[in-house]
Amino acid sequence: MKGRVLSIAGSDSGGGAGIQADIKAVTVLGGFAMTAITALTAQNTLGVMDVMDVPPEFLRTQIRCVLDDLGADTFKTGMLSNAGIIRVVAEEIRRYRDVPFVLDPVMVAKGGASLLAKEAVAALTEELLPLCTVLTPNIPEAEALLDRTITTPDDMVRAAKKLREQGAPAVLLKGGHLSGDLLTDVLATEQGVETFSSERIETRHTHGTGCTLASAIATRLAQGWPLSDAVINARAYLRMTIEQAPGYGAGAGPLNHCVTVSPAWSTGATPSAS
Template identity: 70%
Template sequence: MTAITALTAQNTVGVFGVVETPPEFLRTQIRCVLDDIGTDAFKSGMLGGADNIAVVAEEIAAYRTVPFVLDPVMIAKGGAALLHDNAVDALIGVLMPLATVITPNIPEAERLIGRRIVDERDMVEAGRQVCALGASAVLVKGGHLPGTILTDVLIADGVEEAFTAPRIETRHTHGTGCTLASAIATRLAQGRSLRDAVADARAYLRAAIESAPGYGAGAGPLNHGVAITEIARG
């Protein structure tokens, strides 16, 4: 179930416009879902400004019995800014302490800690620094680094683990971060441990990329129905 934080005009080539949802209407959307249906997990993505971050934090804090995956969406794949400069402090100070795990990519982690990340060692140190800012656990995603092997680093409960896989050479990567965070939230909702939820989500994401339908002239969407397709095939 979705509470819409903003309307975007976009396609596979880029983002051409953003209209943010008024904070109190965002609150109404969230409460309508929670009061009637409830939820087994939260996942947040693009939030835009500090006012919407405050609303999301207040509503999650009032319903603090389920996992929360925080995807700190800051920059679109084409480079468009999706988080206001004045909202970074709110994300760190208000929302991050509520999260079960935060899932920054390299540019997002760099913005959170204020320095460059150039290799896996930097990723680990960045994860430690994000934890020091108040995060319970951090998954630093390494897709922006060069190389044929892609590495993500999970830091949770003082344990550091690297997840690696061969890079898939494709332009169809629209929404990979959102997909991964949503899949992690889904598996946490089903009772999986954080480590296993990350492993499962990465496997699902890989299958969704490998079977992407090939739409658009730019960064095309993934095949989010890949698991359903495999079940249908028997």
């Protein structure tokens, strides 16, 4: 086990996204998952029914409790629902500027529910973007952060560059919301722009894809991987989790995070230690 990842995010009672997805992804990729919960959600594959925010000072206590004892090799943030929570996270992360930080700007749930108050968008842009190692928005999130429409891969490249101008050192703009058989993600860094393309998988089982990808990247960064290699590996892992999704739920179903785990364990057999 290598790489301590502190996920600062919301809890998903359905188990497919949020803290639950983060813990699964980090663990199966060989990292050590730690958590600071920002909100409790009542949700399933059909949508988010209710949200209860954690008081900002209690969130601060969670973060400090973990870091003062266990430390961290990477931070990963997900759902940060209001400006008060964002400011606390920024204040705490500033104490560890040498630790890589993956910022997943979770703004809208898969079912369409808003997870970030409008007044918090400015706080996220001003407080957290300059602190992160990489920002990982999807198309709707990038559109909200930039107040512009993104309809083509070329638009994605321009948007990723613009987000860097706003303060993010690197941006991985995910293209899953665009139409077409080919899915393209754009990584913009100080060194330039890389694109990663793959055939789209036609499925409704995509709940937690953003959380899972960001957590996989965070794990590889915690293990010392370069950013581009971490993105390539995380995309490959995410594709496997989608291809082998268990088919649960009537809506946007969860992924199979355990694709990397030996099948022998799931049958009840104990694999040989040799």
